Amino acid sequence: MFSGRKLPITLAFVVLVALAIGPSCNGFFVDPTLTSITISPTSPQVEVGKTQQLSVFGTFDDGSRKQLKSGVNWSTVPPGIVSIDPTTSIMTGVAVGTTQLTADSQGLNATATATAFSNITGLTVCTGTFDTGTCPAATLIVKTAVGGSQDYYAKGTINGSPNDVTTVATWQVTPTPAAGKINCDATASPAVCTIDQNTSIGNYVITVTYPNATPVTASISITP
Numbered sequence: 717m718f719s720g721r722k723l724p725i726t727l728a729f730v731v732l733v734a735l736a737i738g739p740s741c742n743g744f745f746v747d748p749t750l751t752s753i754t755i756s757p758t759s760p761q762v763e764v765g766k767t768q769q770l771s772v773f774g775t776f777d778d779g780s781r782k783q784l785k786s787g788v789n790w791s792t793v794p795p796g797i798v799s800i801d802p803t804t805s806i807m808t809g810v811a812v813g814t815t816q817l818t819a820d821s822q823g824l825n826a827t828a829t830a831t832a833f834s835n836i837t838g839l840t841v842c843t844g845t846f847d848t849g850t851c852p853a854a855t856l857i858v859k860t861a862v863g864g865s866q867d868y869y870a871k872g873t874i875n876g877s878p879n880d881v882t883t884v885a886t887w888q889v890t891p892t893p894a895a896g897k898i899n900c901d902a903t904a905s906p907a908v909c910t911i912d913q914n915t916s917i918g919n920y921v922i923t924v925t926y927p928n929a930t931p932v933t934a935s936i937s938i939t940p
Contacts, residue, residue, distance in 0.1 A: 748776035755819050755828040761927055762798060764809040764834045772819045789820045797832050814883055833884050836872030839929045843868060845906050846880040854934035863913055867906035868934060870924050880905050885926045911938060
């Protein structure tokens with residue numbers, strides 16, 4: 717039993733021991749270090765004038781993964797296609813097009829390609845460069861498979877007016893050539909489809925898709 721004199725001394729000793737042990741115990745519970753971050757969804761799409769919730773997830777050196785709800789900075793290249801609220805990470809569609817999103821947190825960054833689209837009617841794929849008139853037939857006879865190329869664009873009607881949606885559309889060639897490849901680069905309009913010199917002779921189909929629209933196709937025939 718503690719006397720009235722010994723009790724204060726004992727309590728003071730307990731406090732000192734706790735203060736001494738506390739920091740050393742914390743050493744066993746070091747906060748995990750963030751090693752990488754990712755953006756979700758990986759290829760976000762948003763209609764112009766509407767919103768899409770973005771999330772950033774972090775992976776830590778202890779193997780854990782969790783959503784980062786603060787301390788994330790956003791940028792877009794080119795700007796003006798979407799806007800992102802820095803507090804909520806809500807993305808708003810501003811203009812039809814694609815843009816690269818970059819999220820930064822604790823010296824790490826992640827990227828994703830975002831698409832802003834408008835609902836369209838009458839999606840078509842055409843040869844040449846964009847015009848507001850009749851869409852030229854999208855059929856190409858390639859007379860040589862050595863370094864050949866062809867320009868295409870995708871056109872859709874938005875609010876009654878024709879619009880070039882080449883860079884927003886997705887371009888895919890089927891079947892995959894047995895040798896070489898046919899690659900359609902739609903980072904700018906018109907899309908440029910190039911034929912590798914080793915591409916097999918034969919007929920191929922270019923399928924063009926656009927959010928909320930019926931896919932369309934163009935044919936390409938590689939001949940000797």
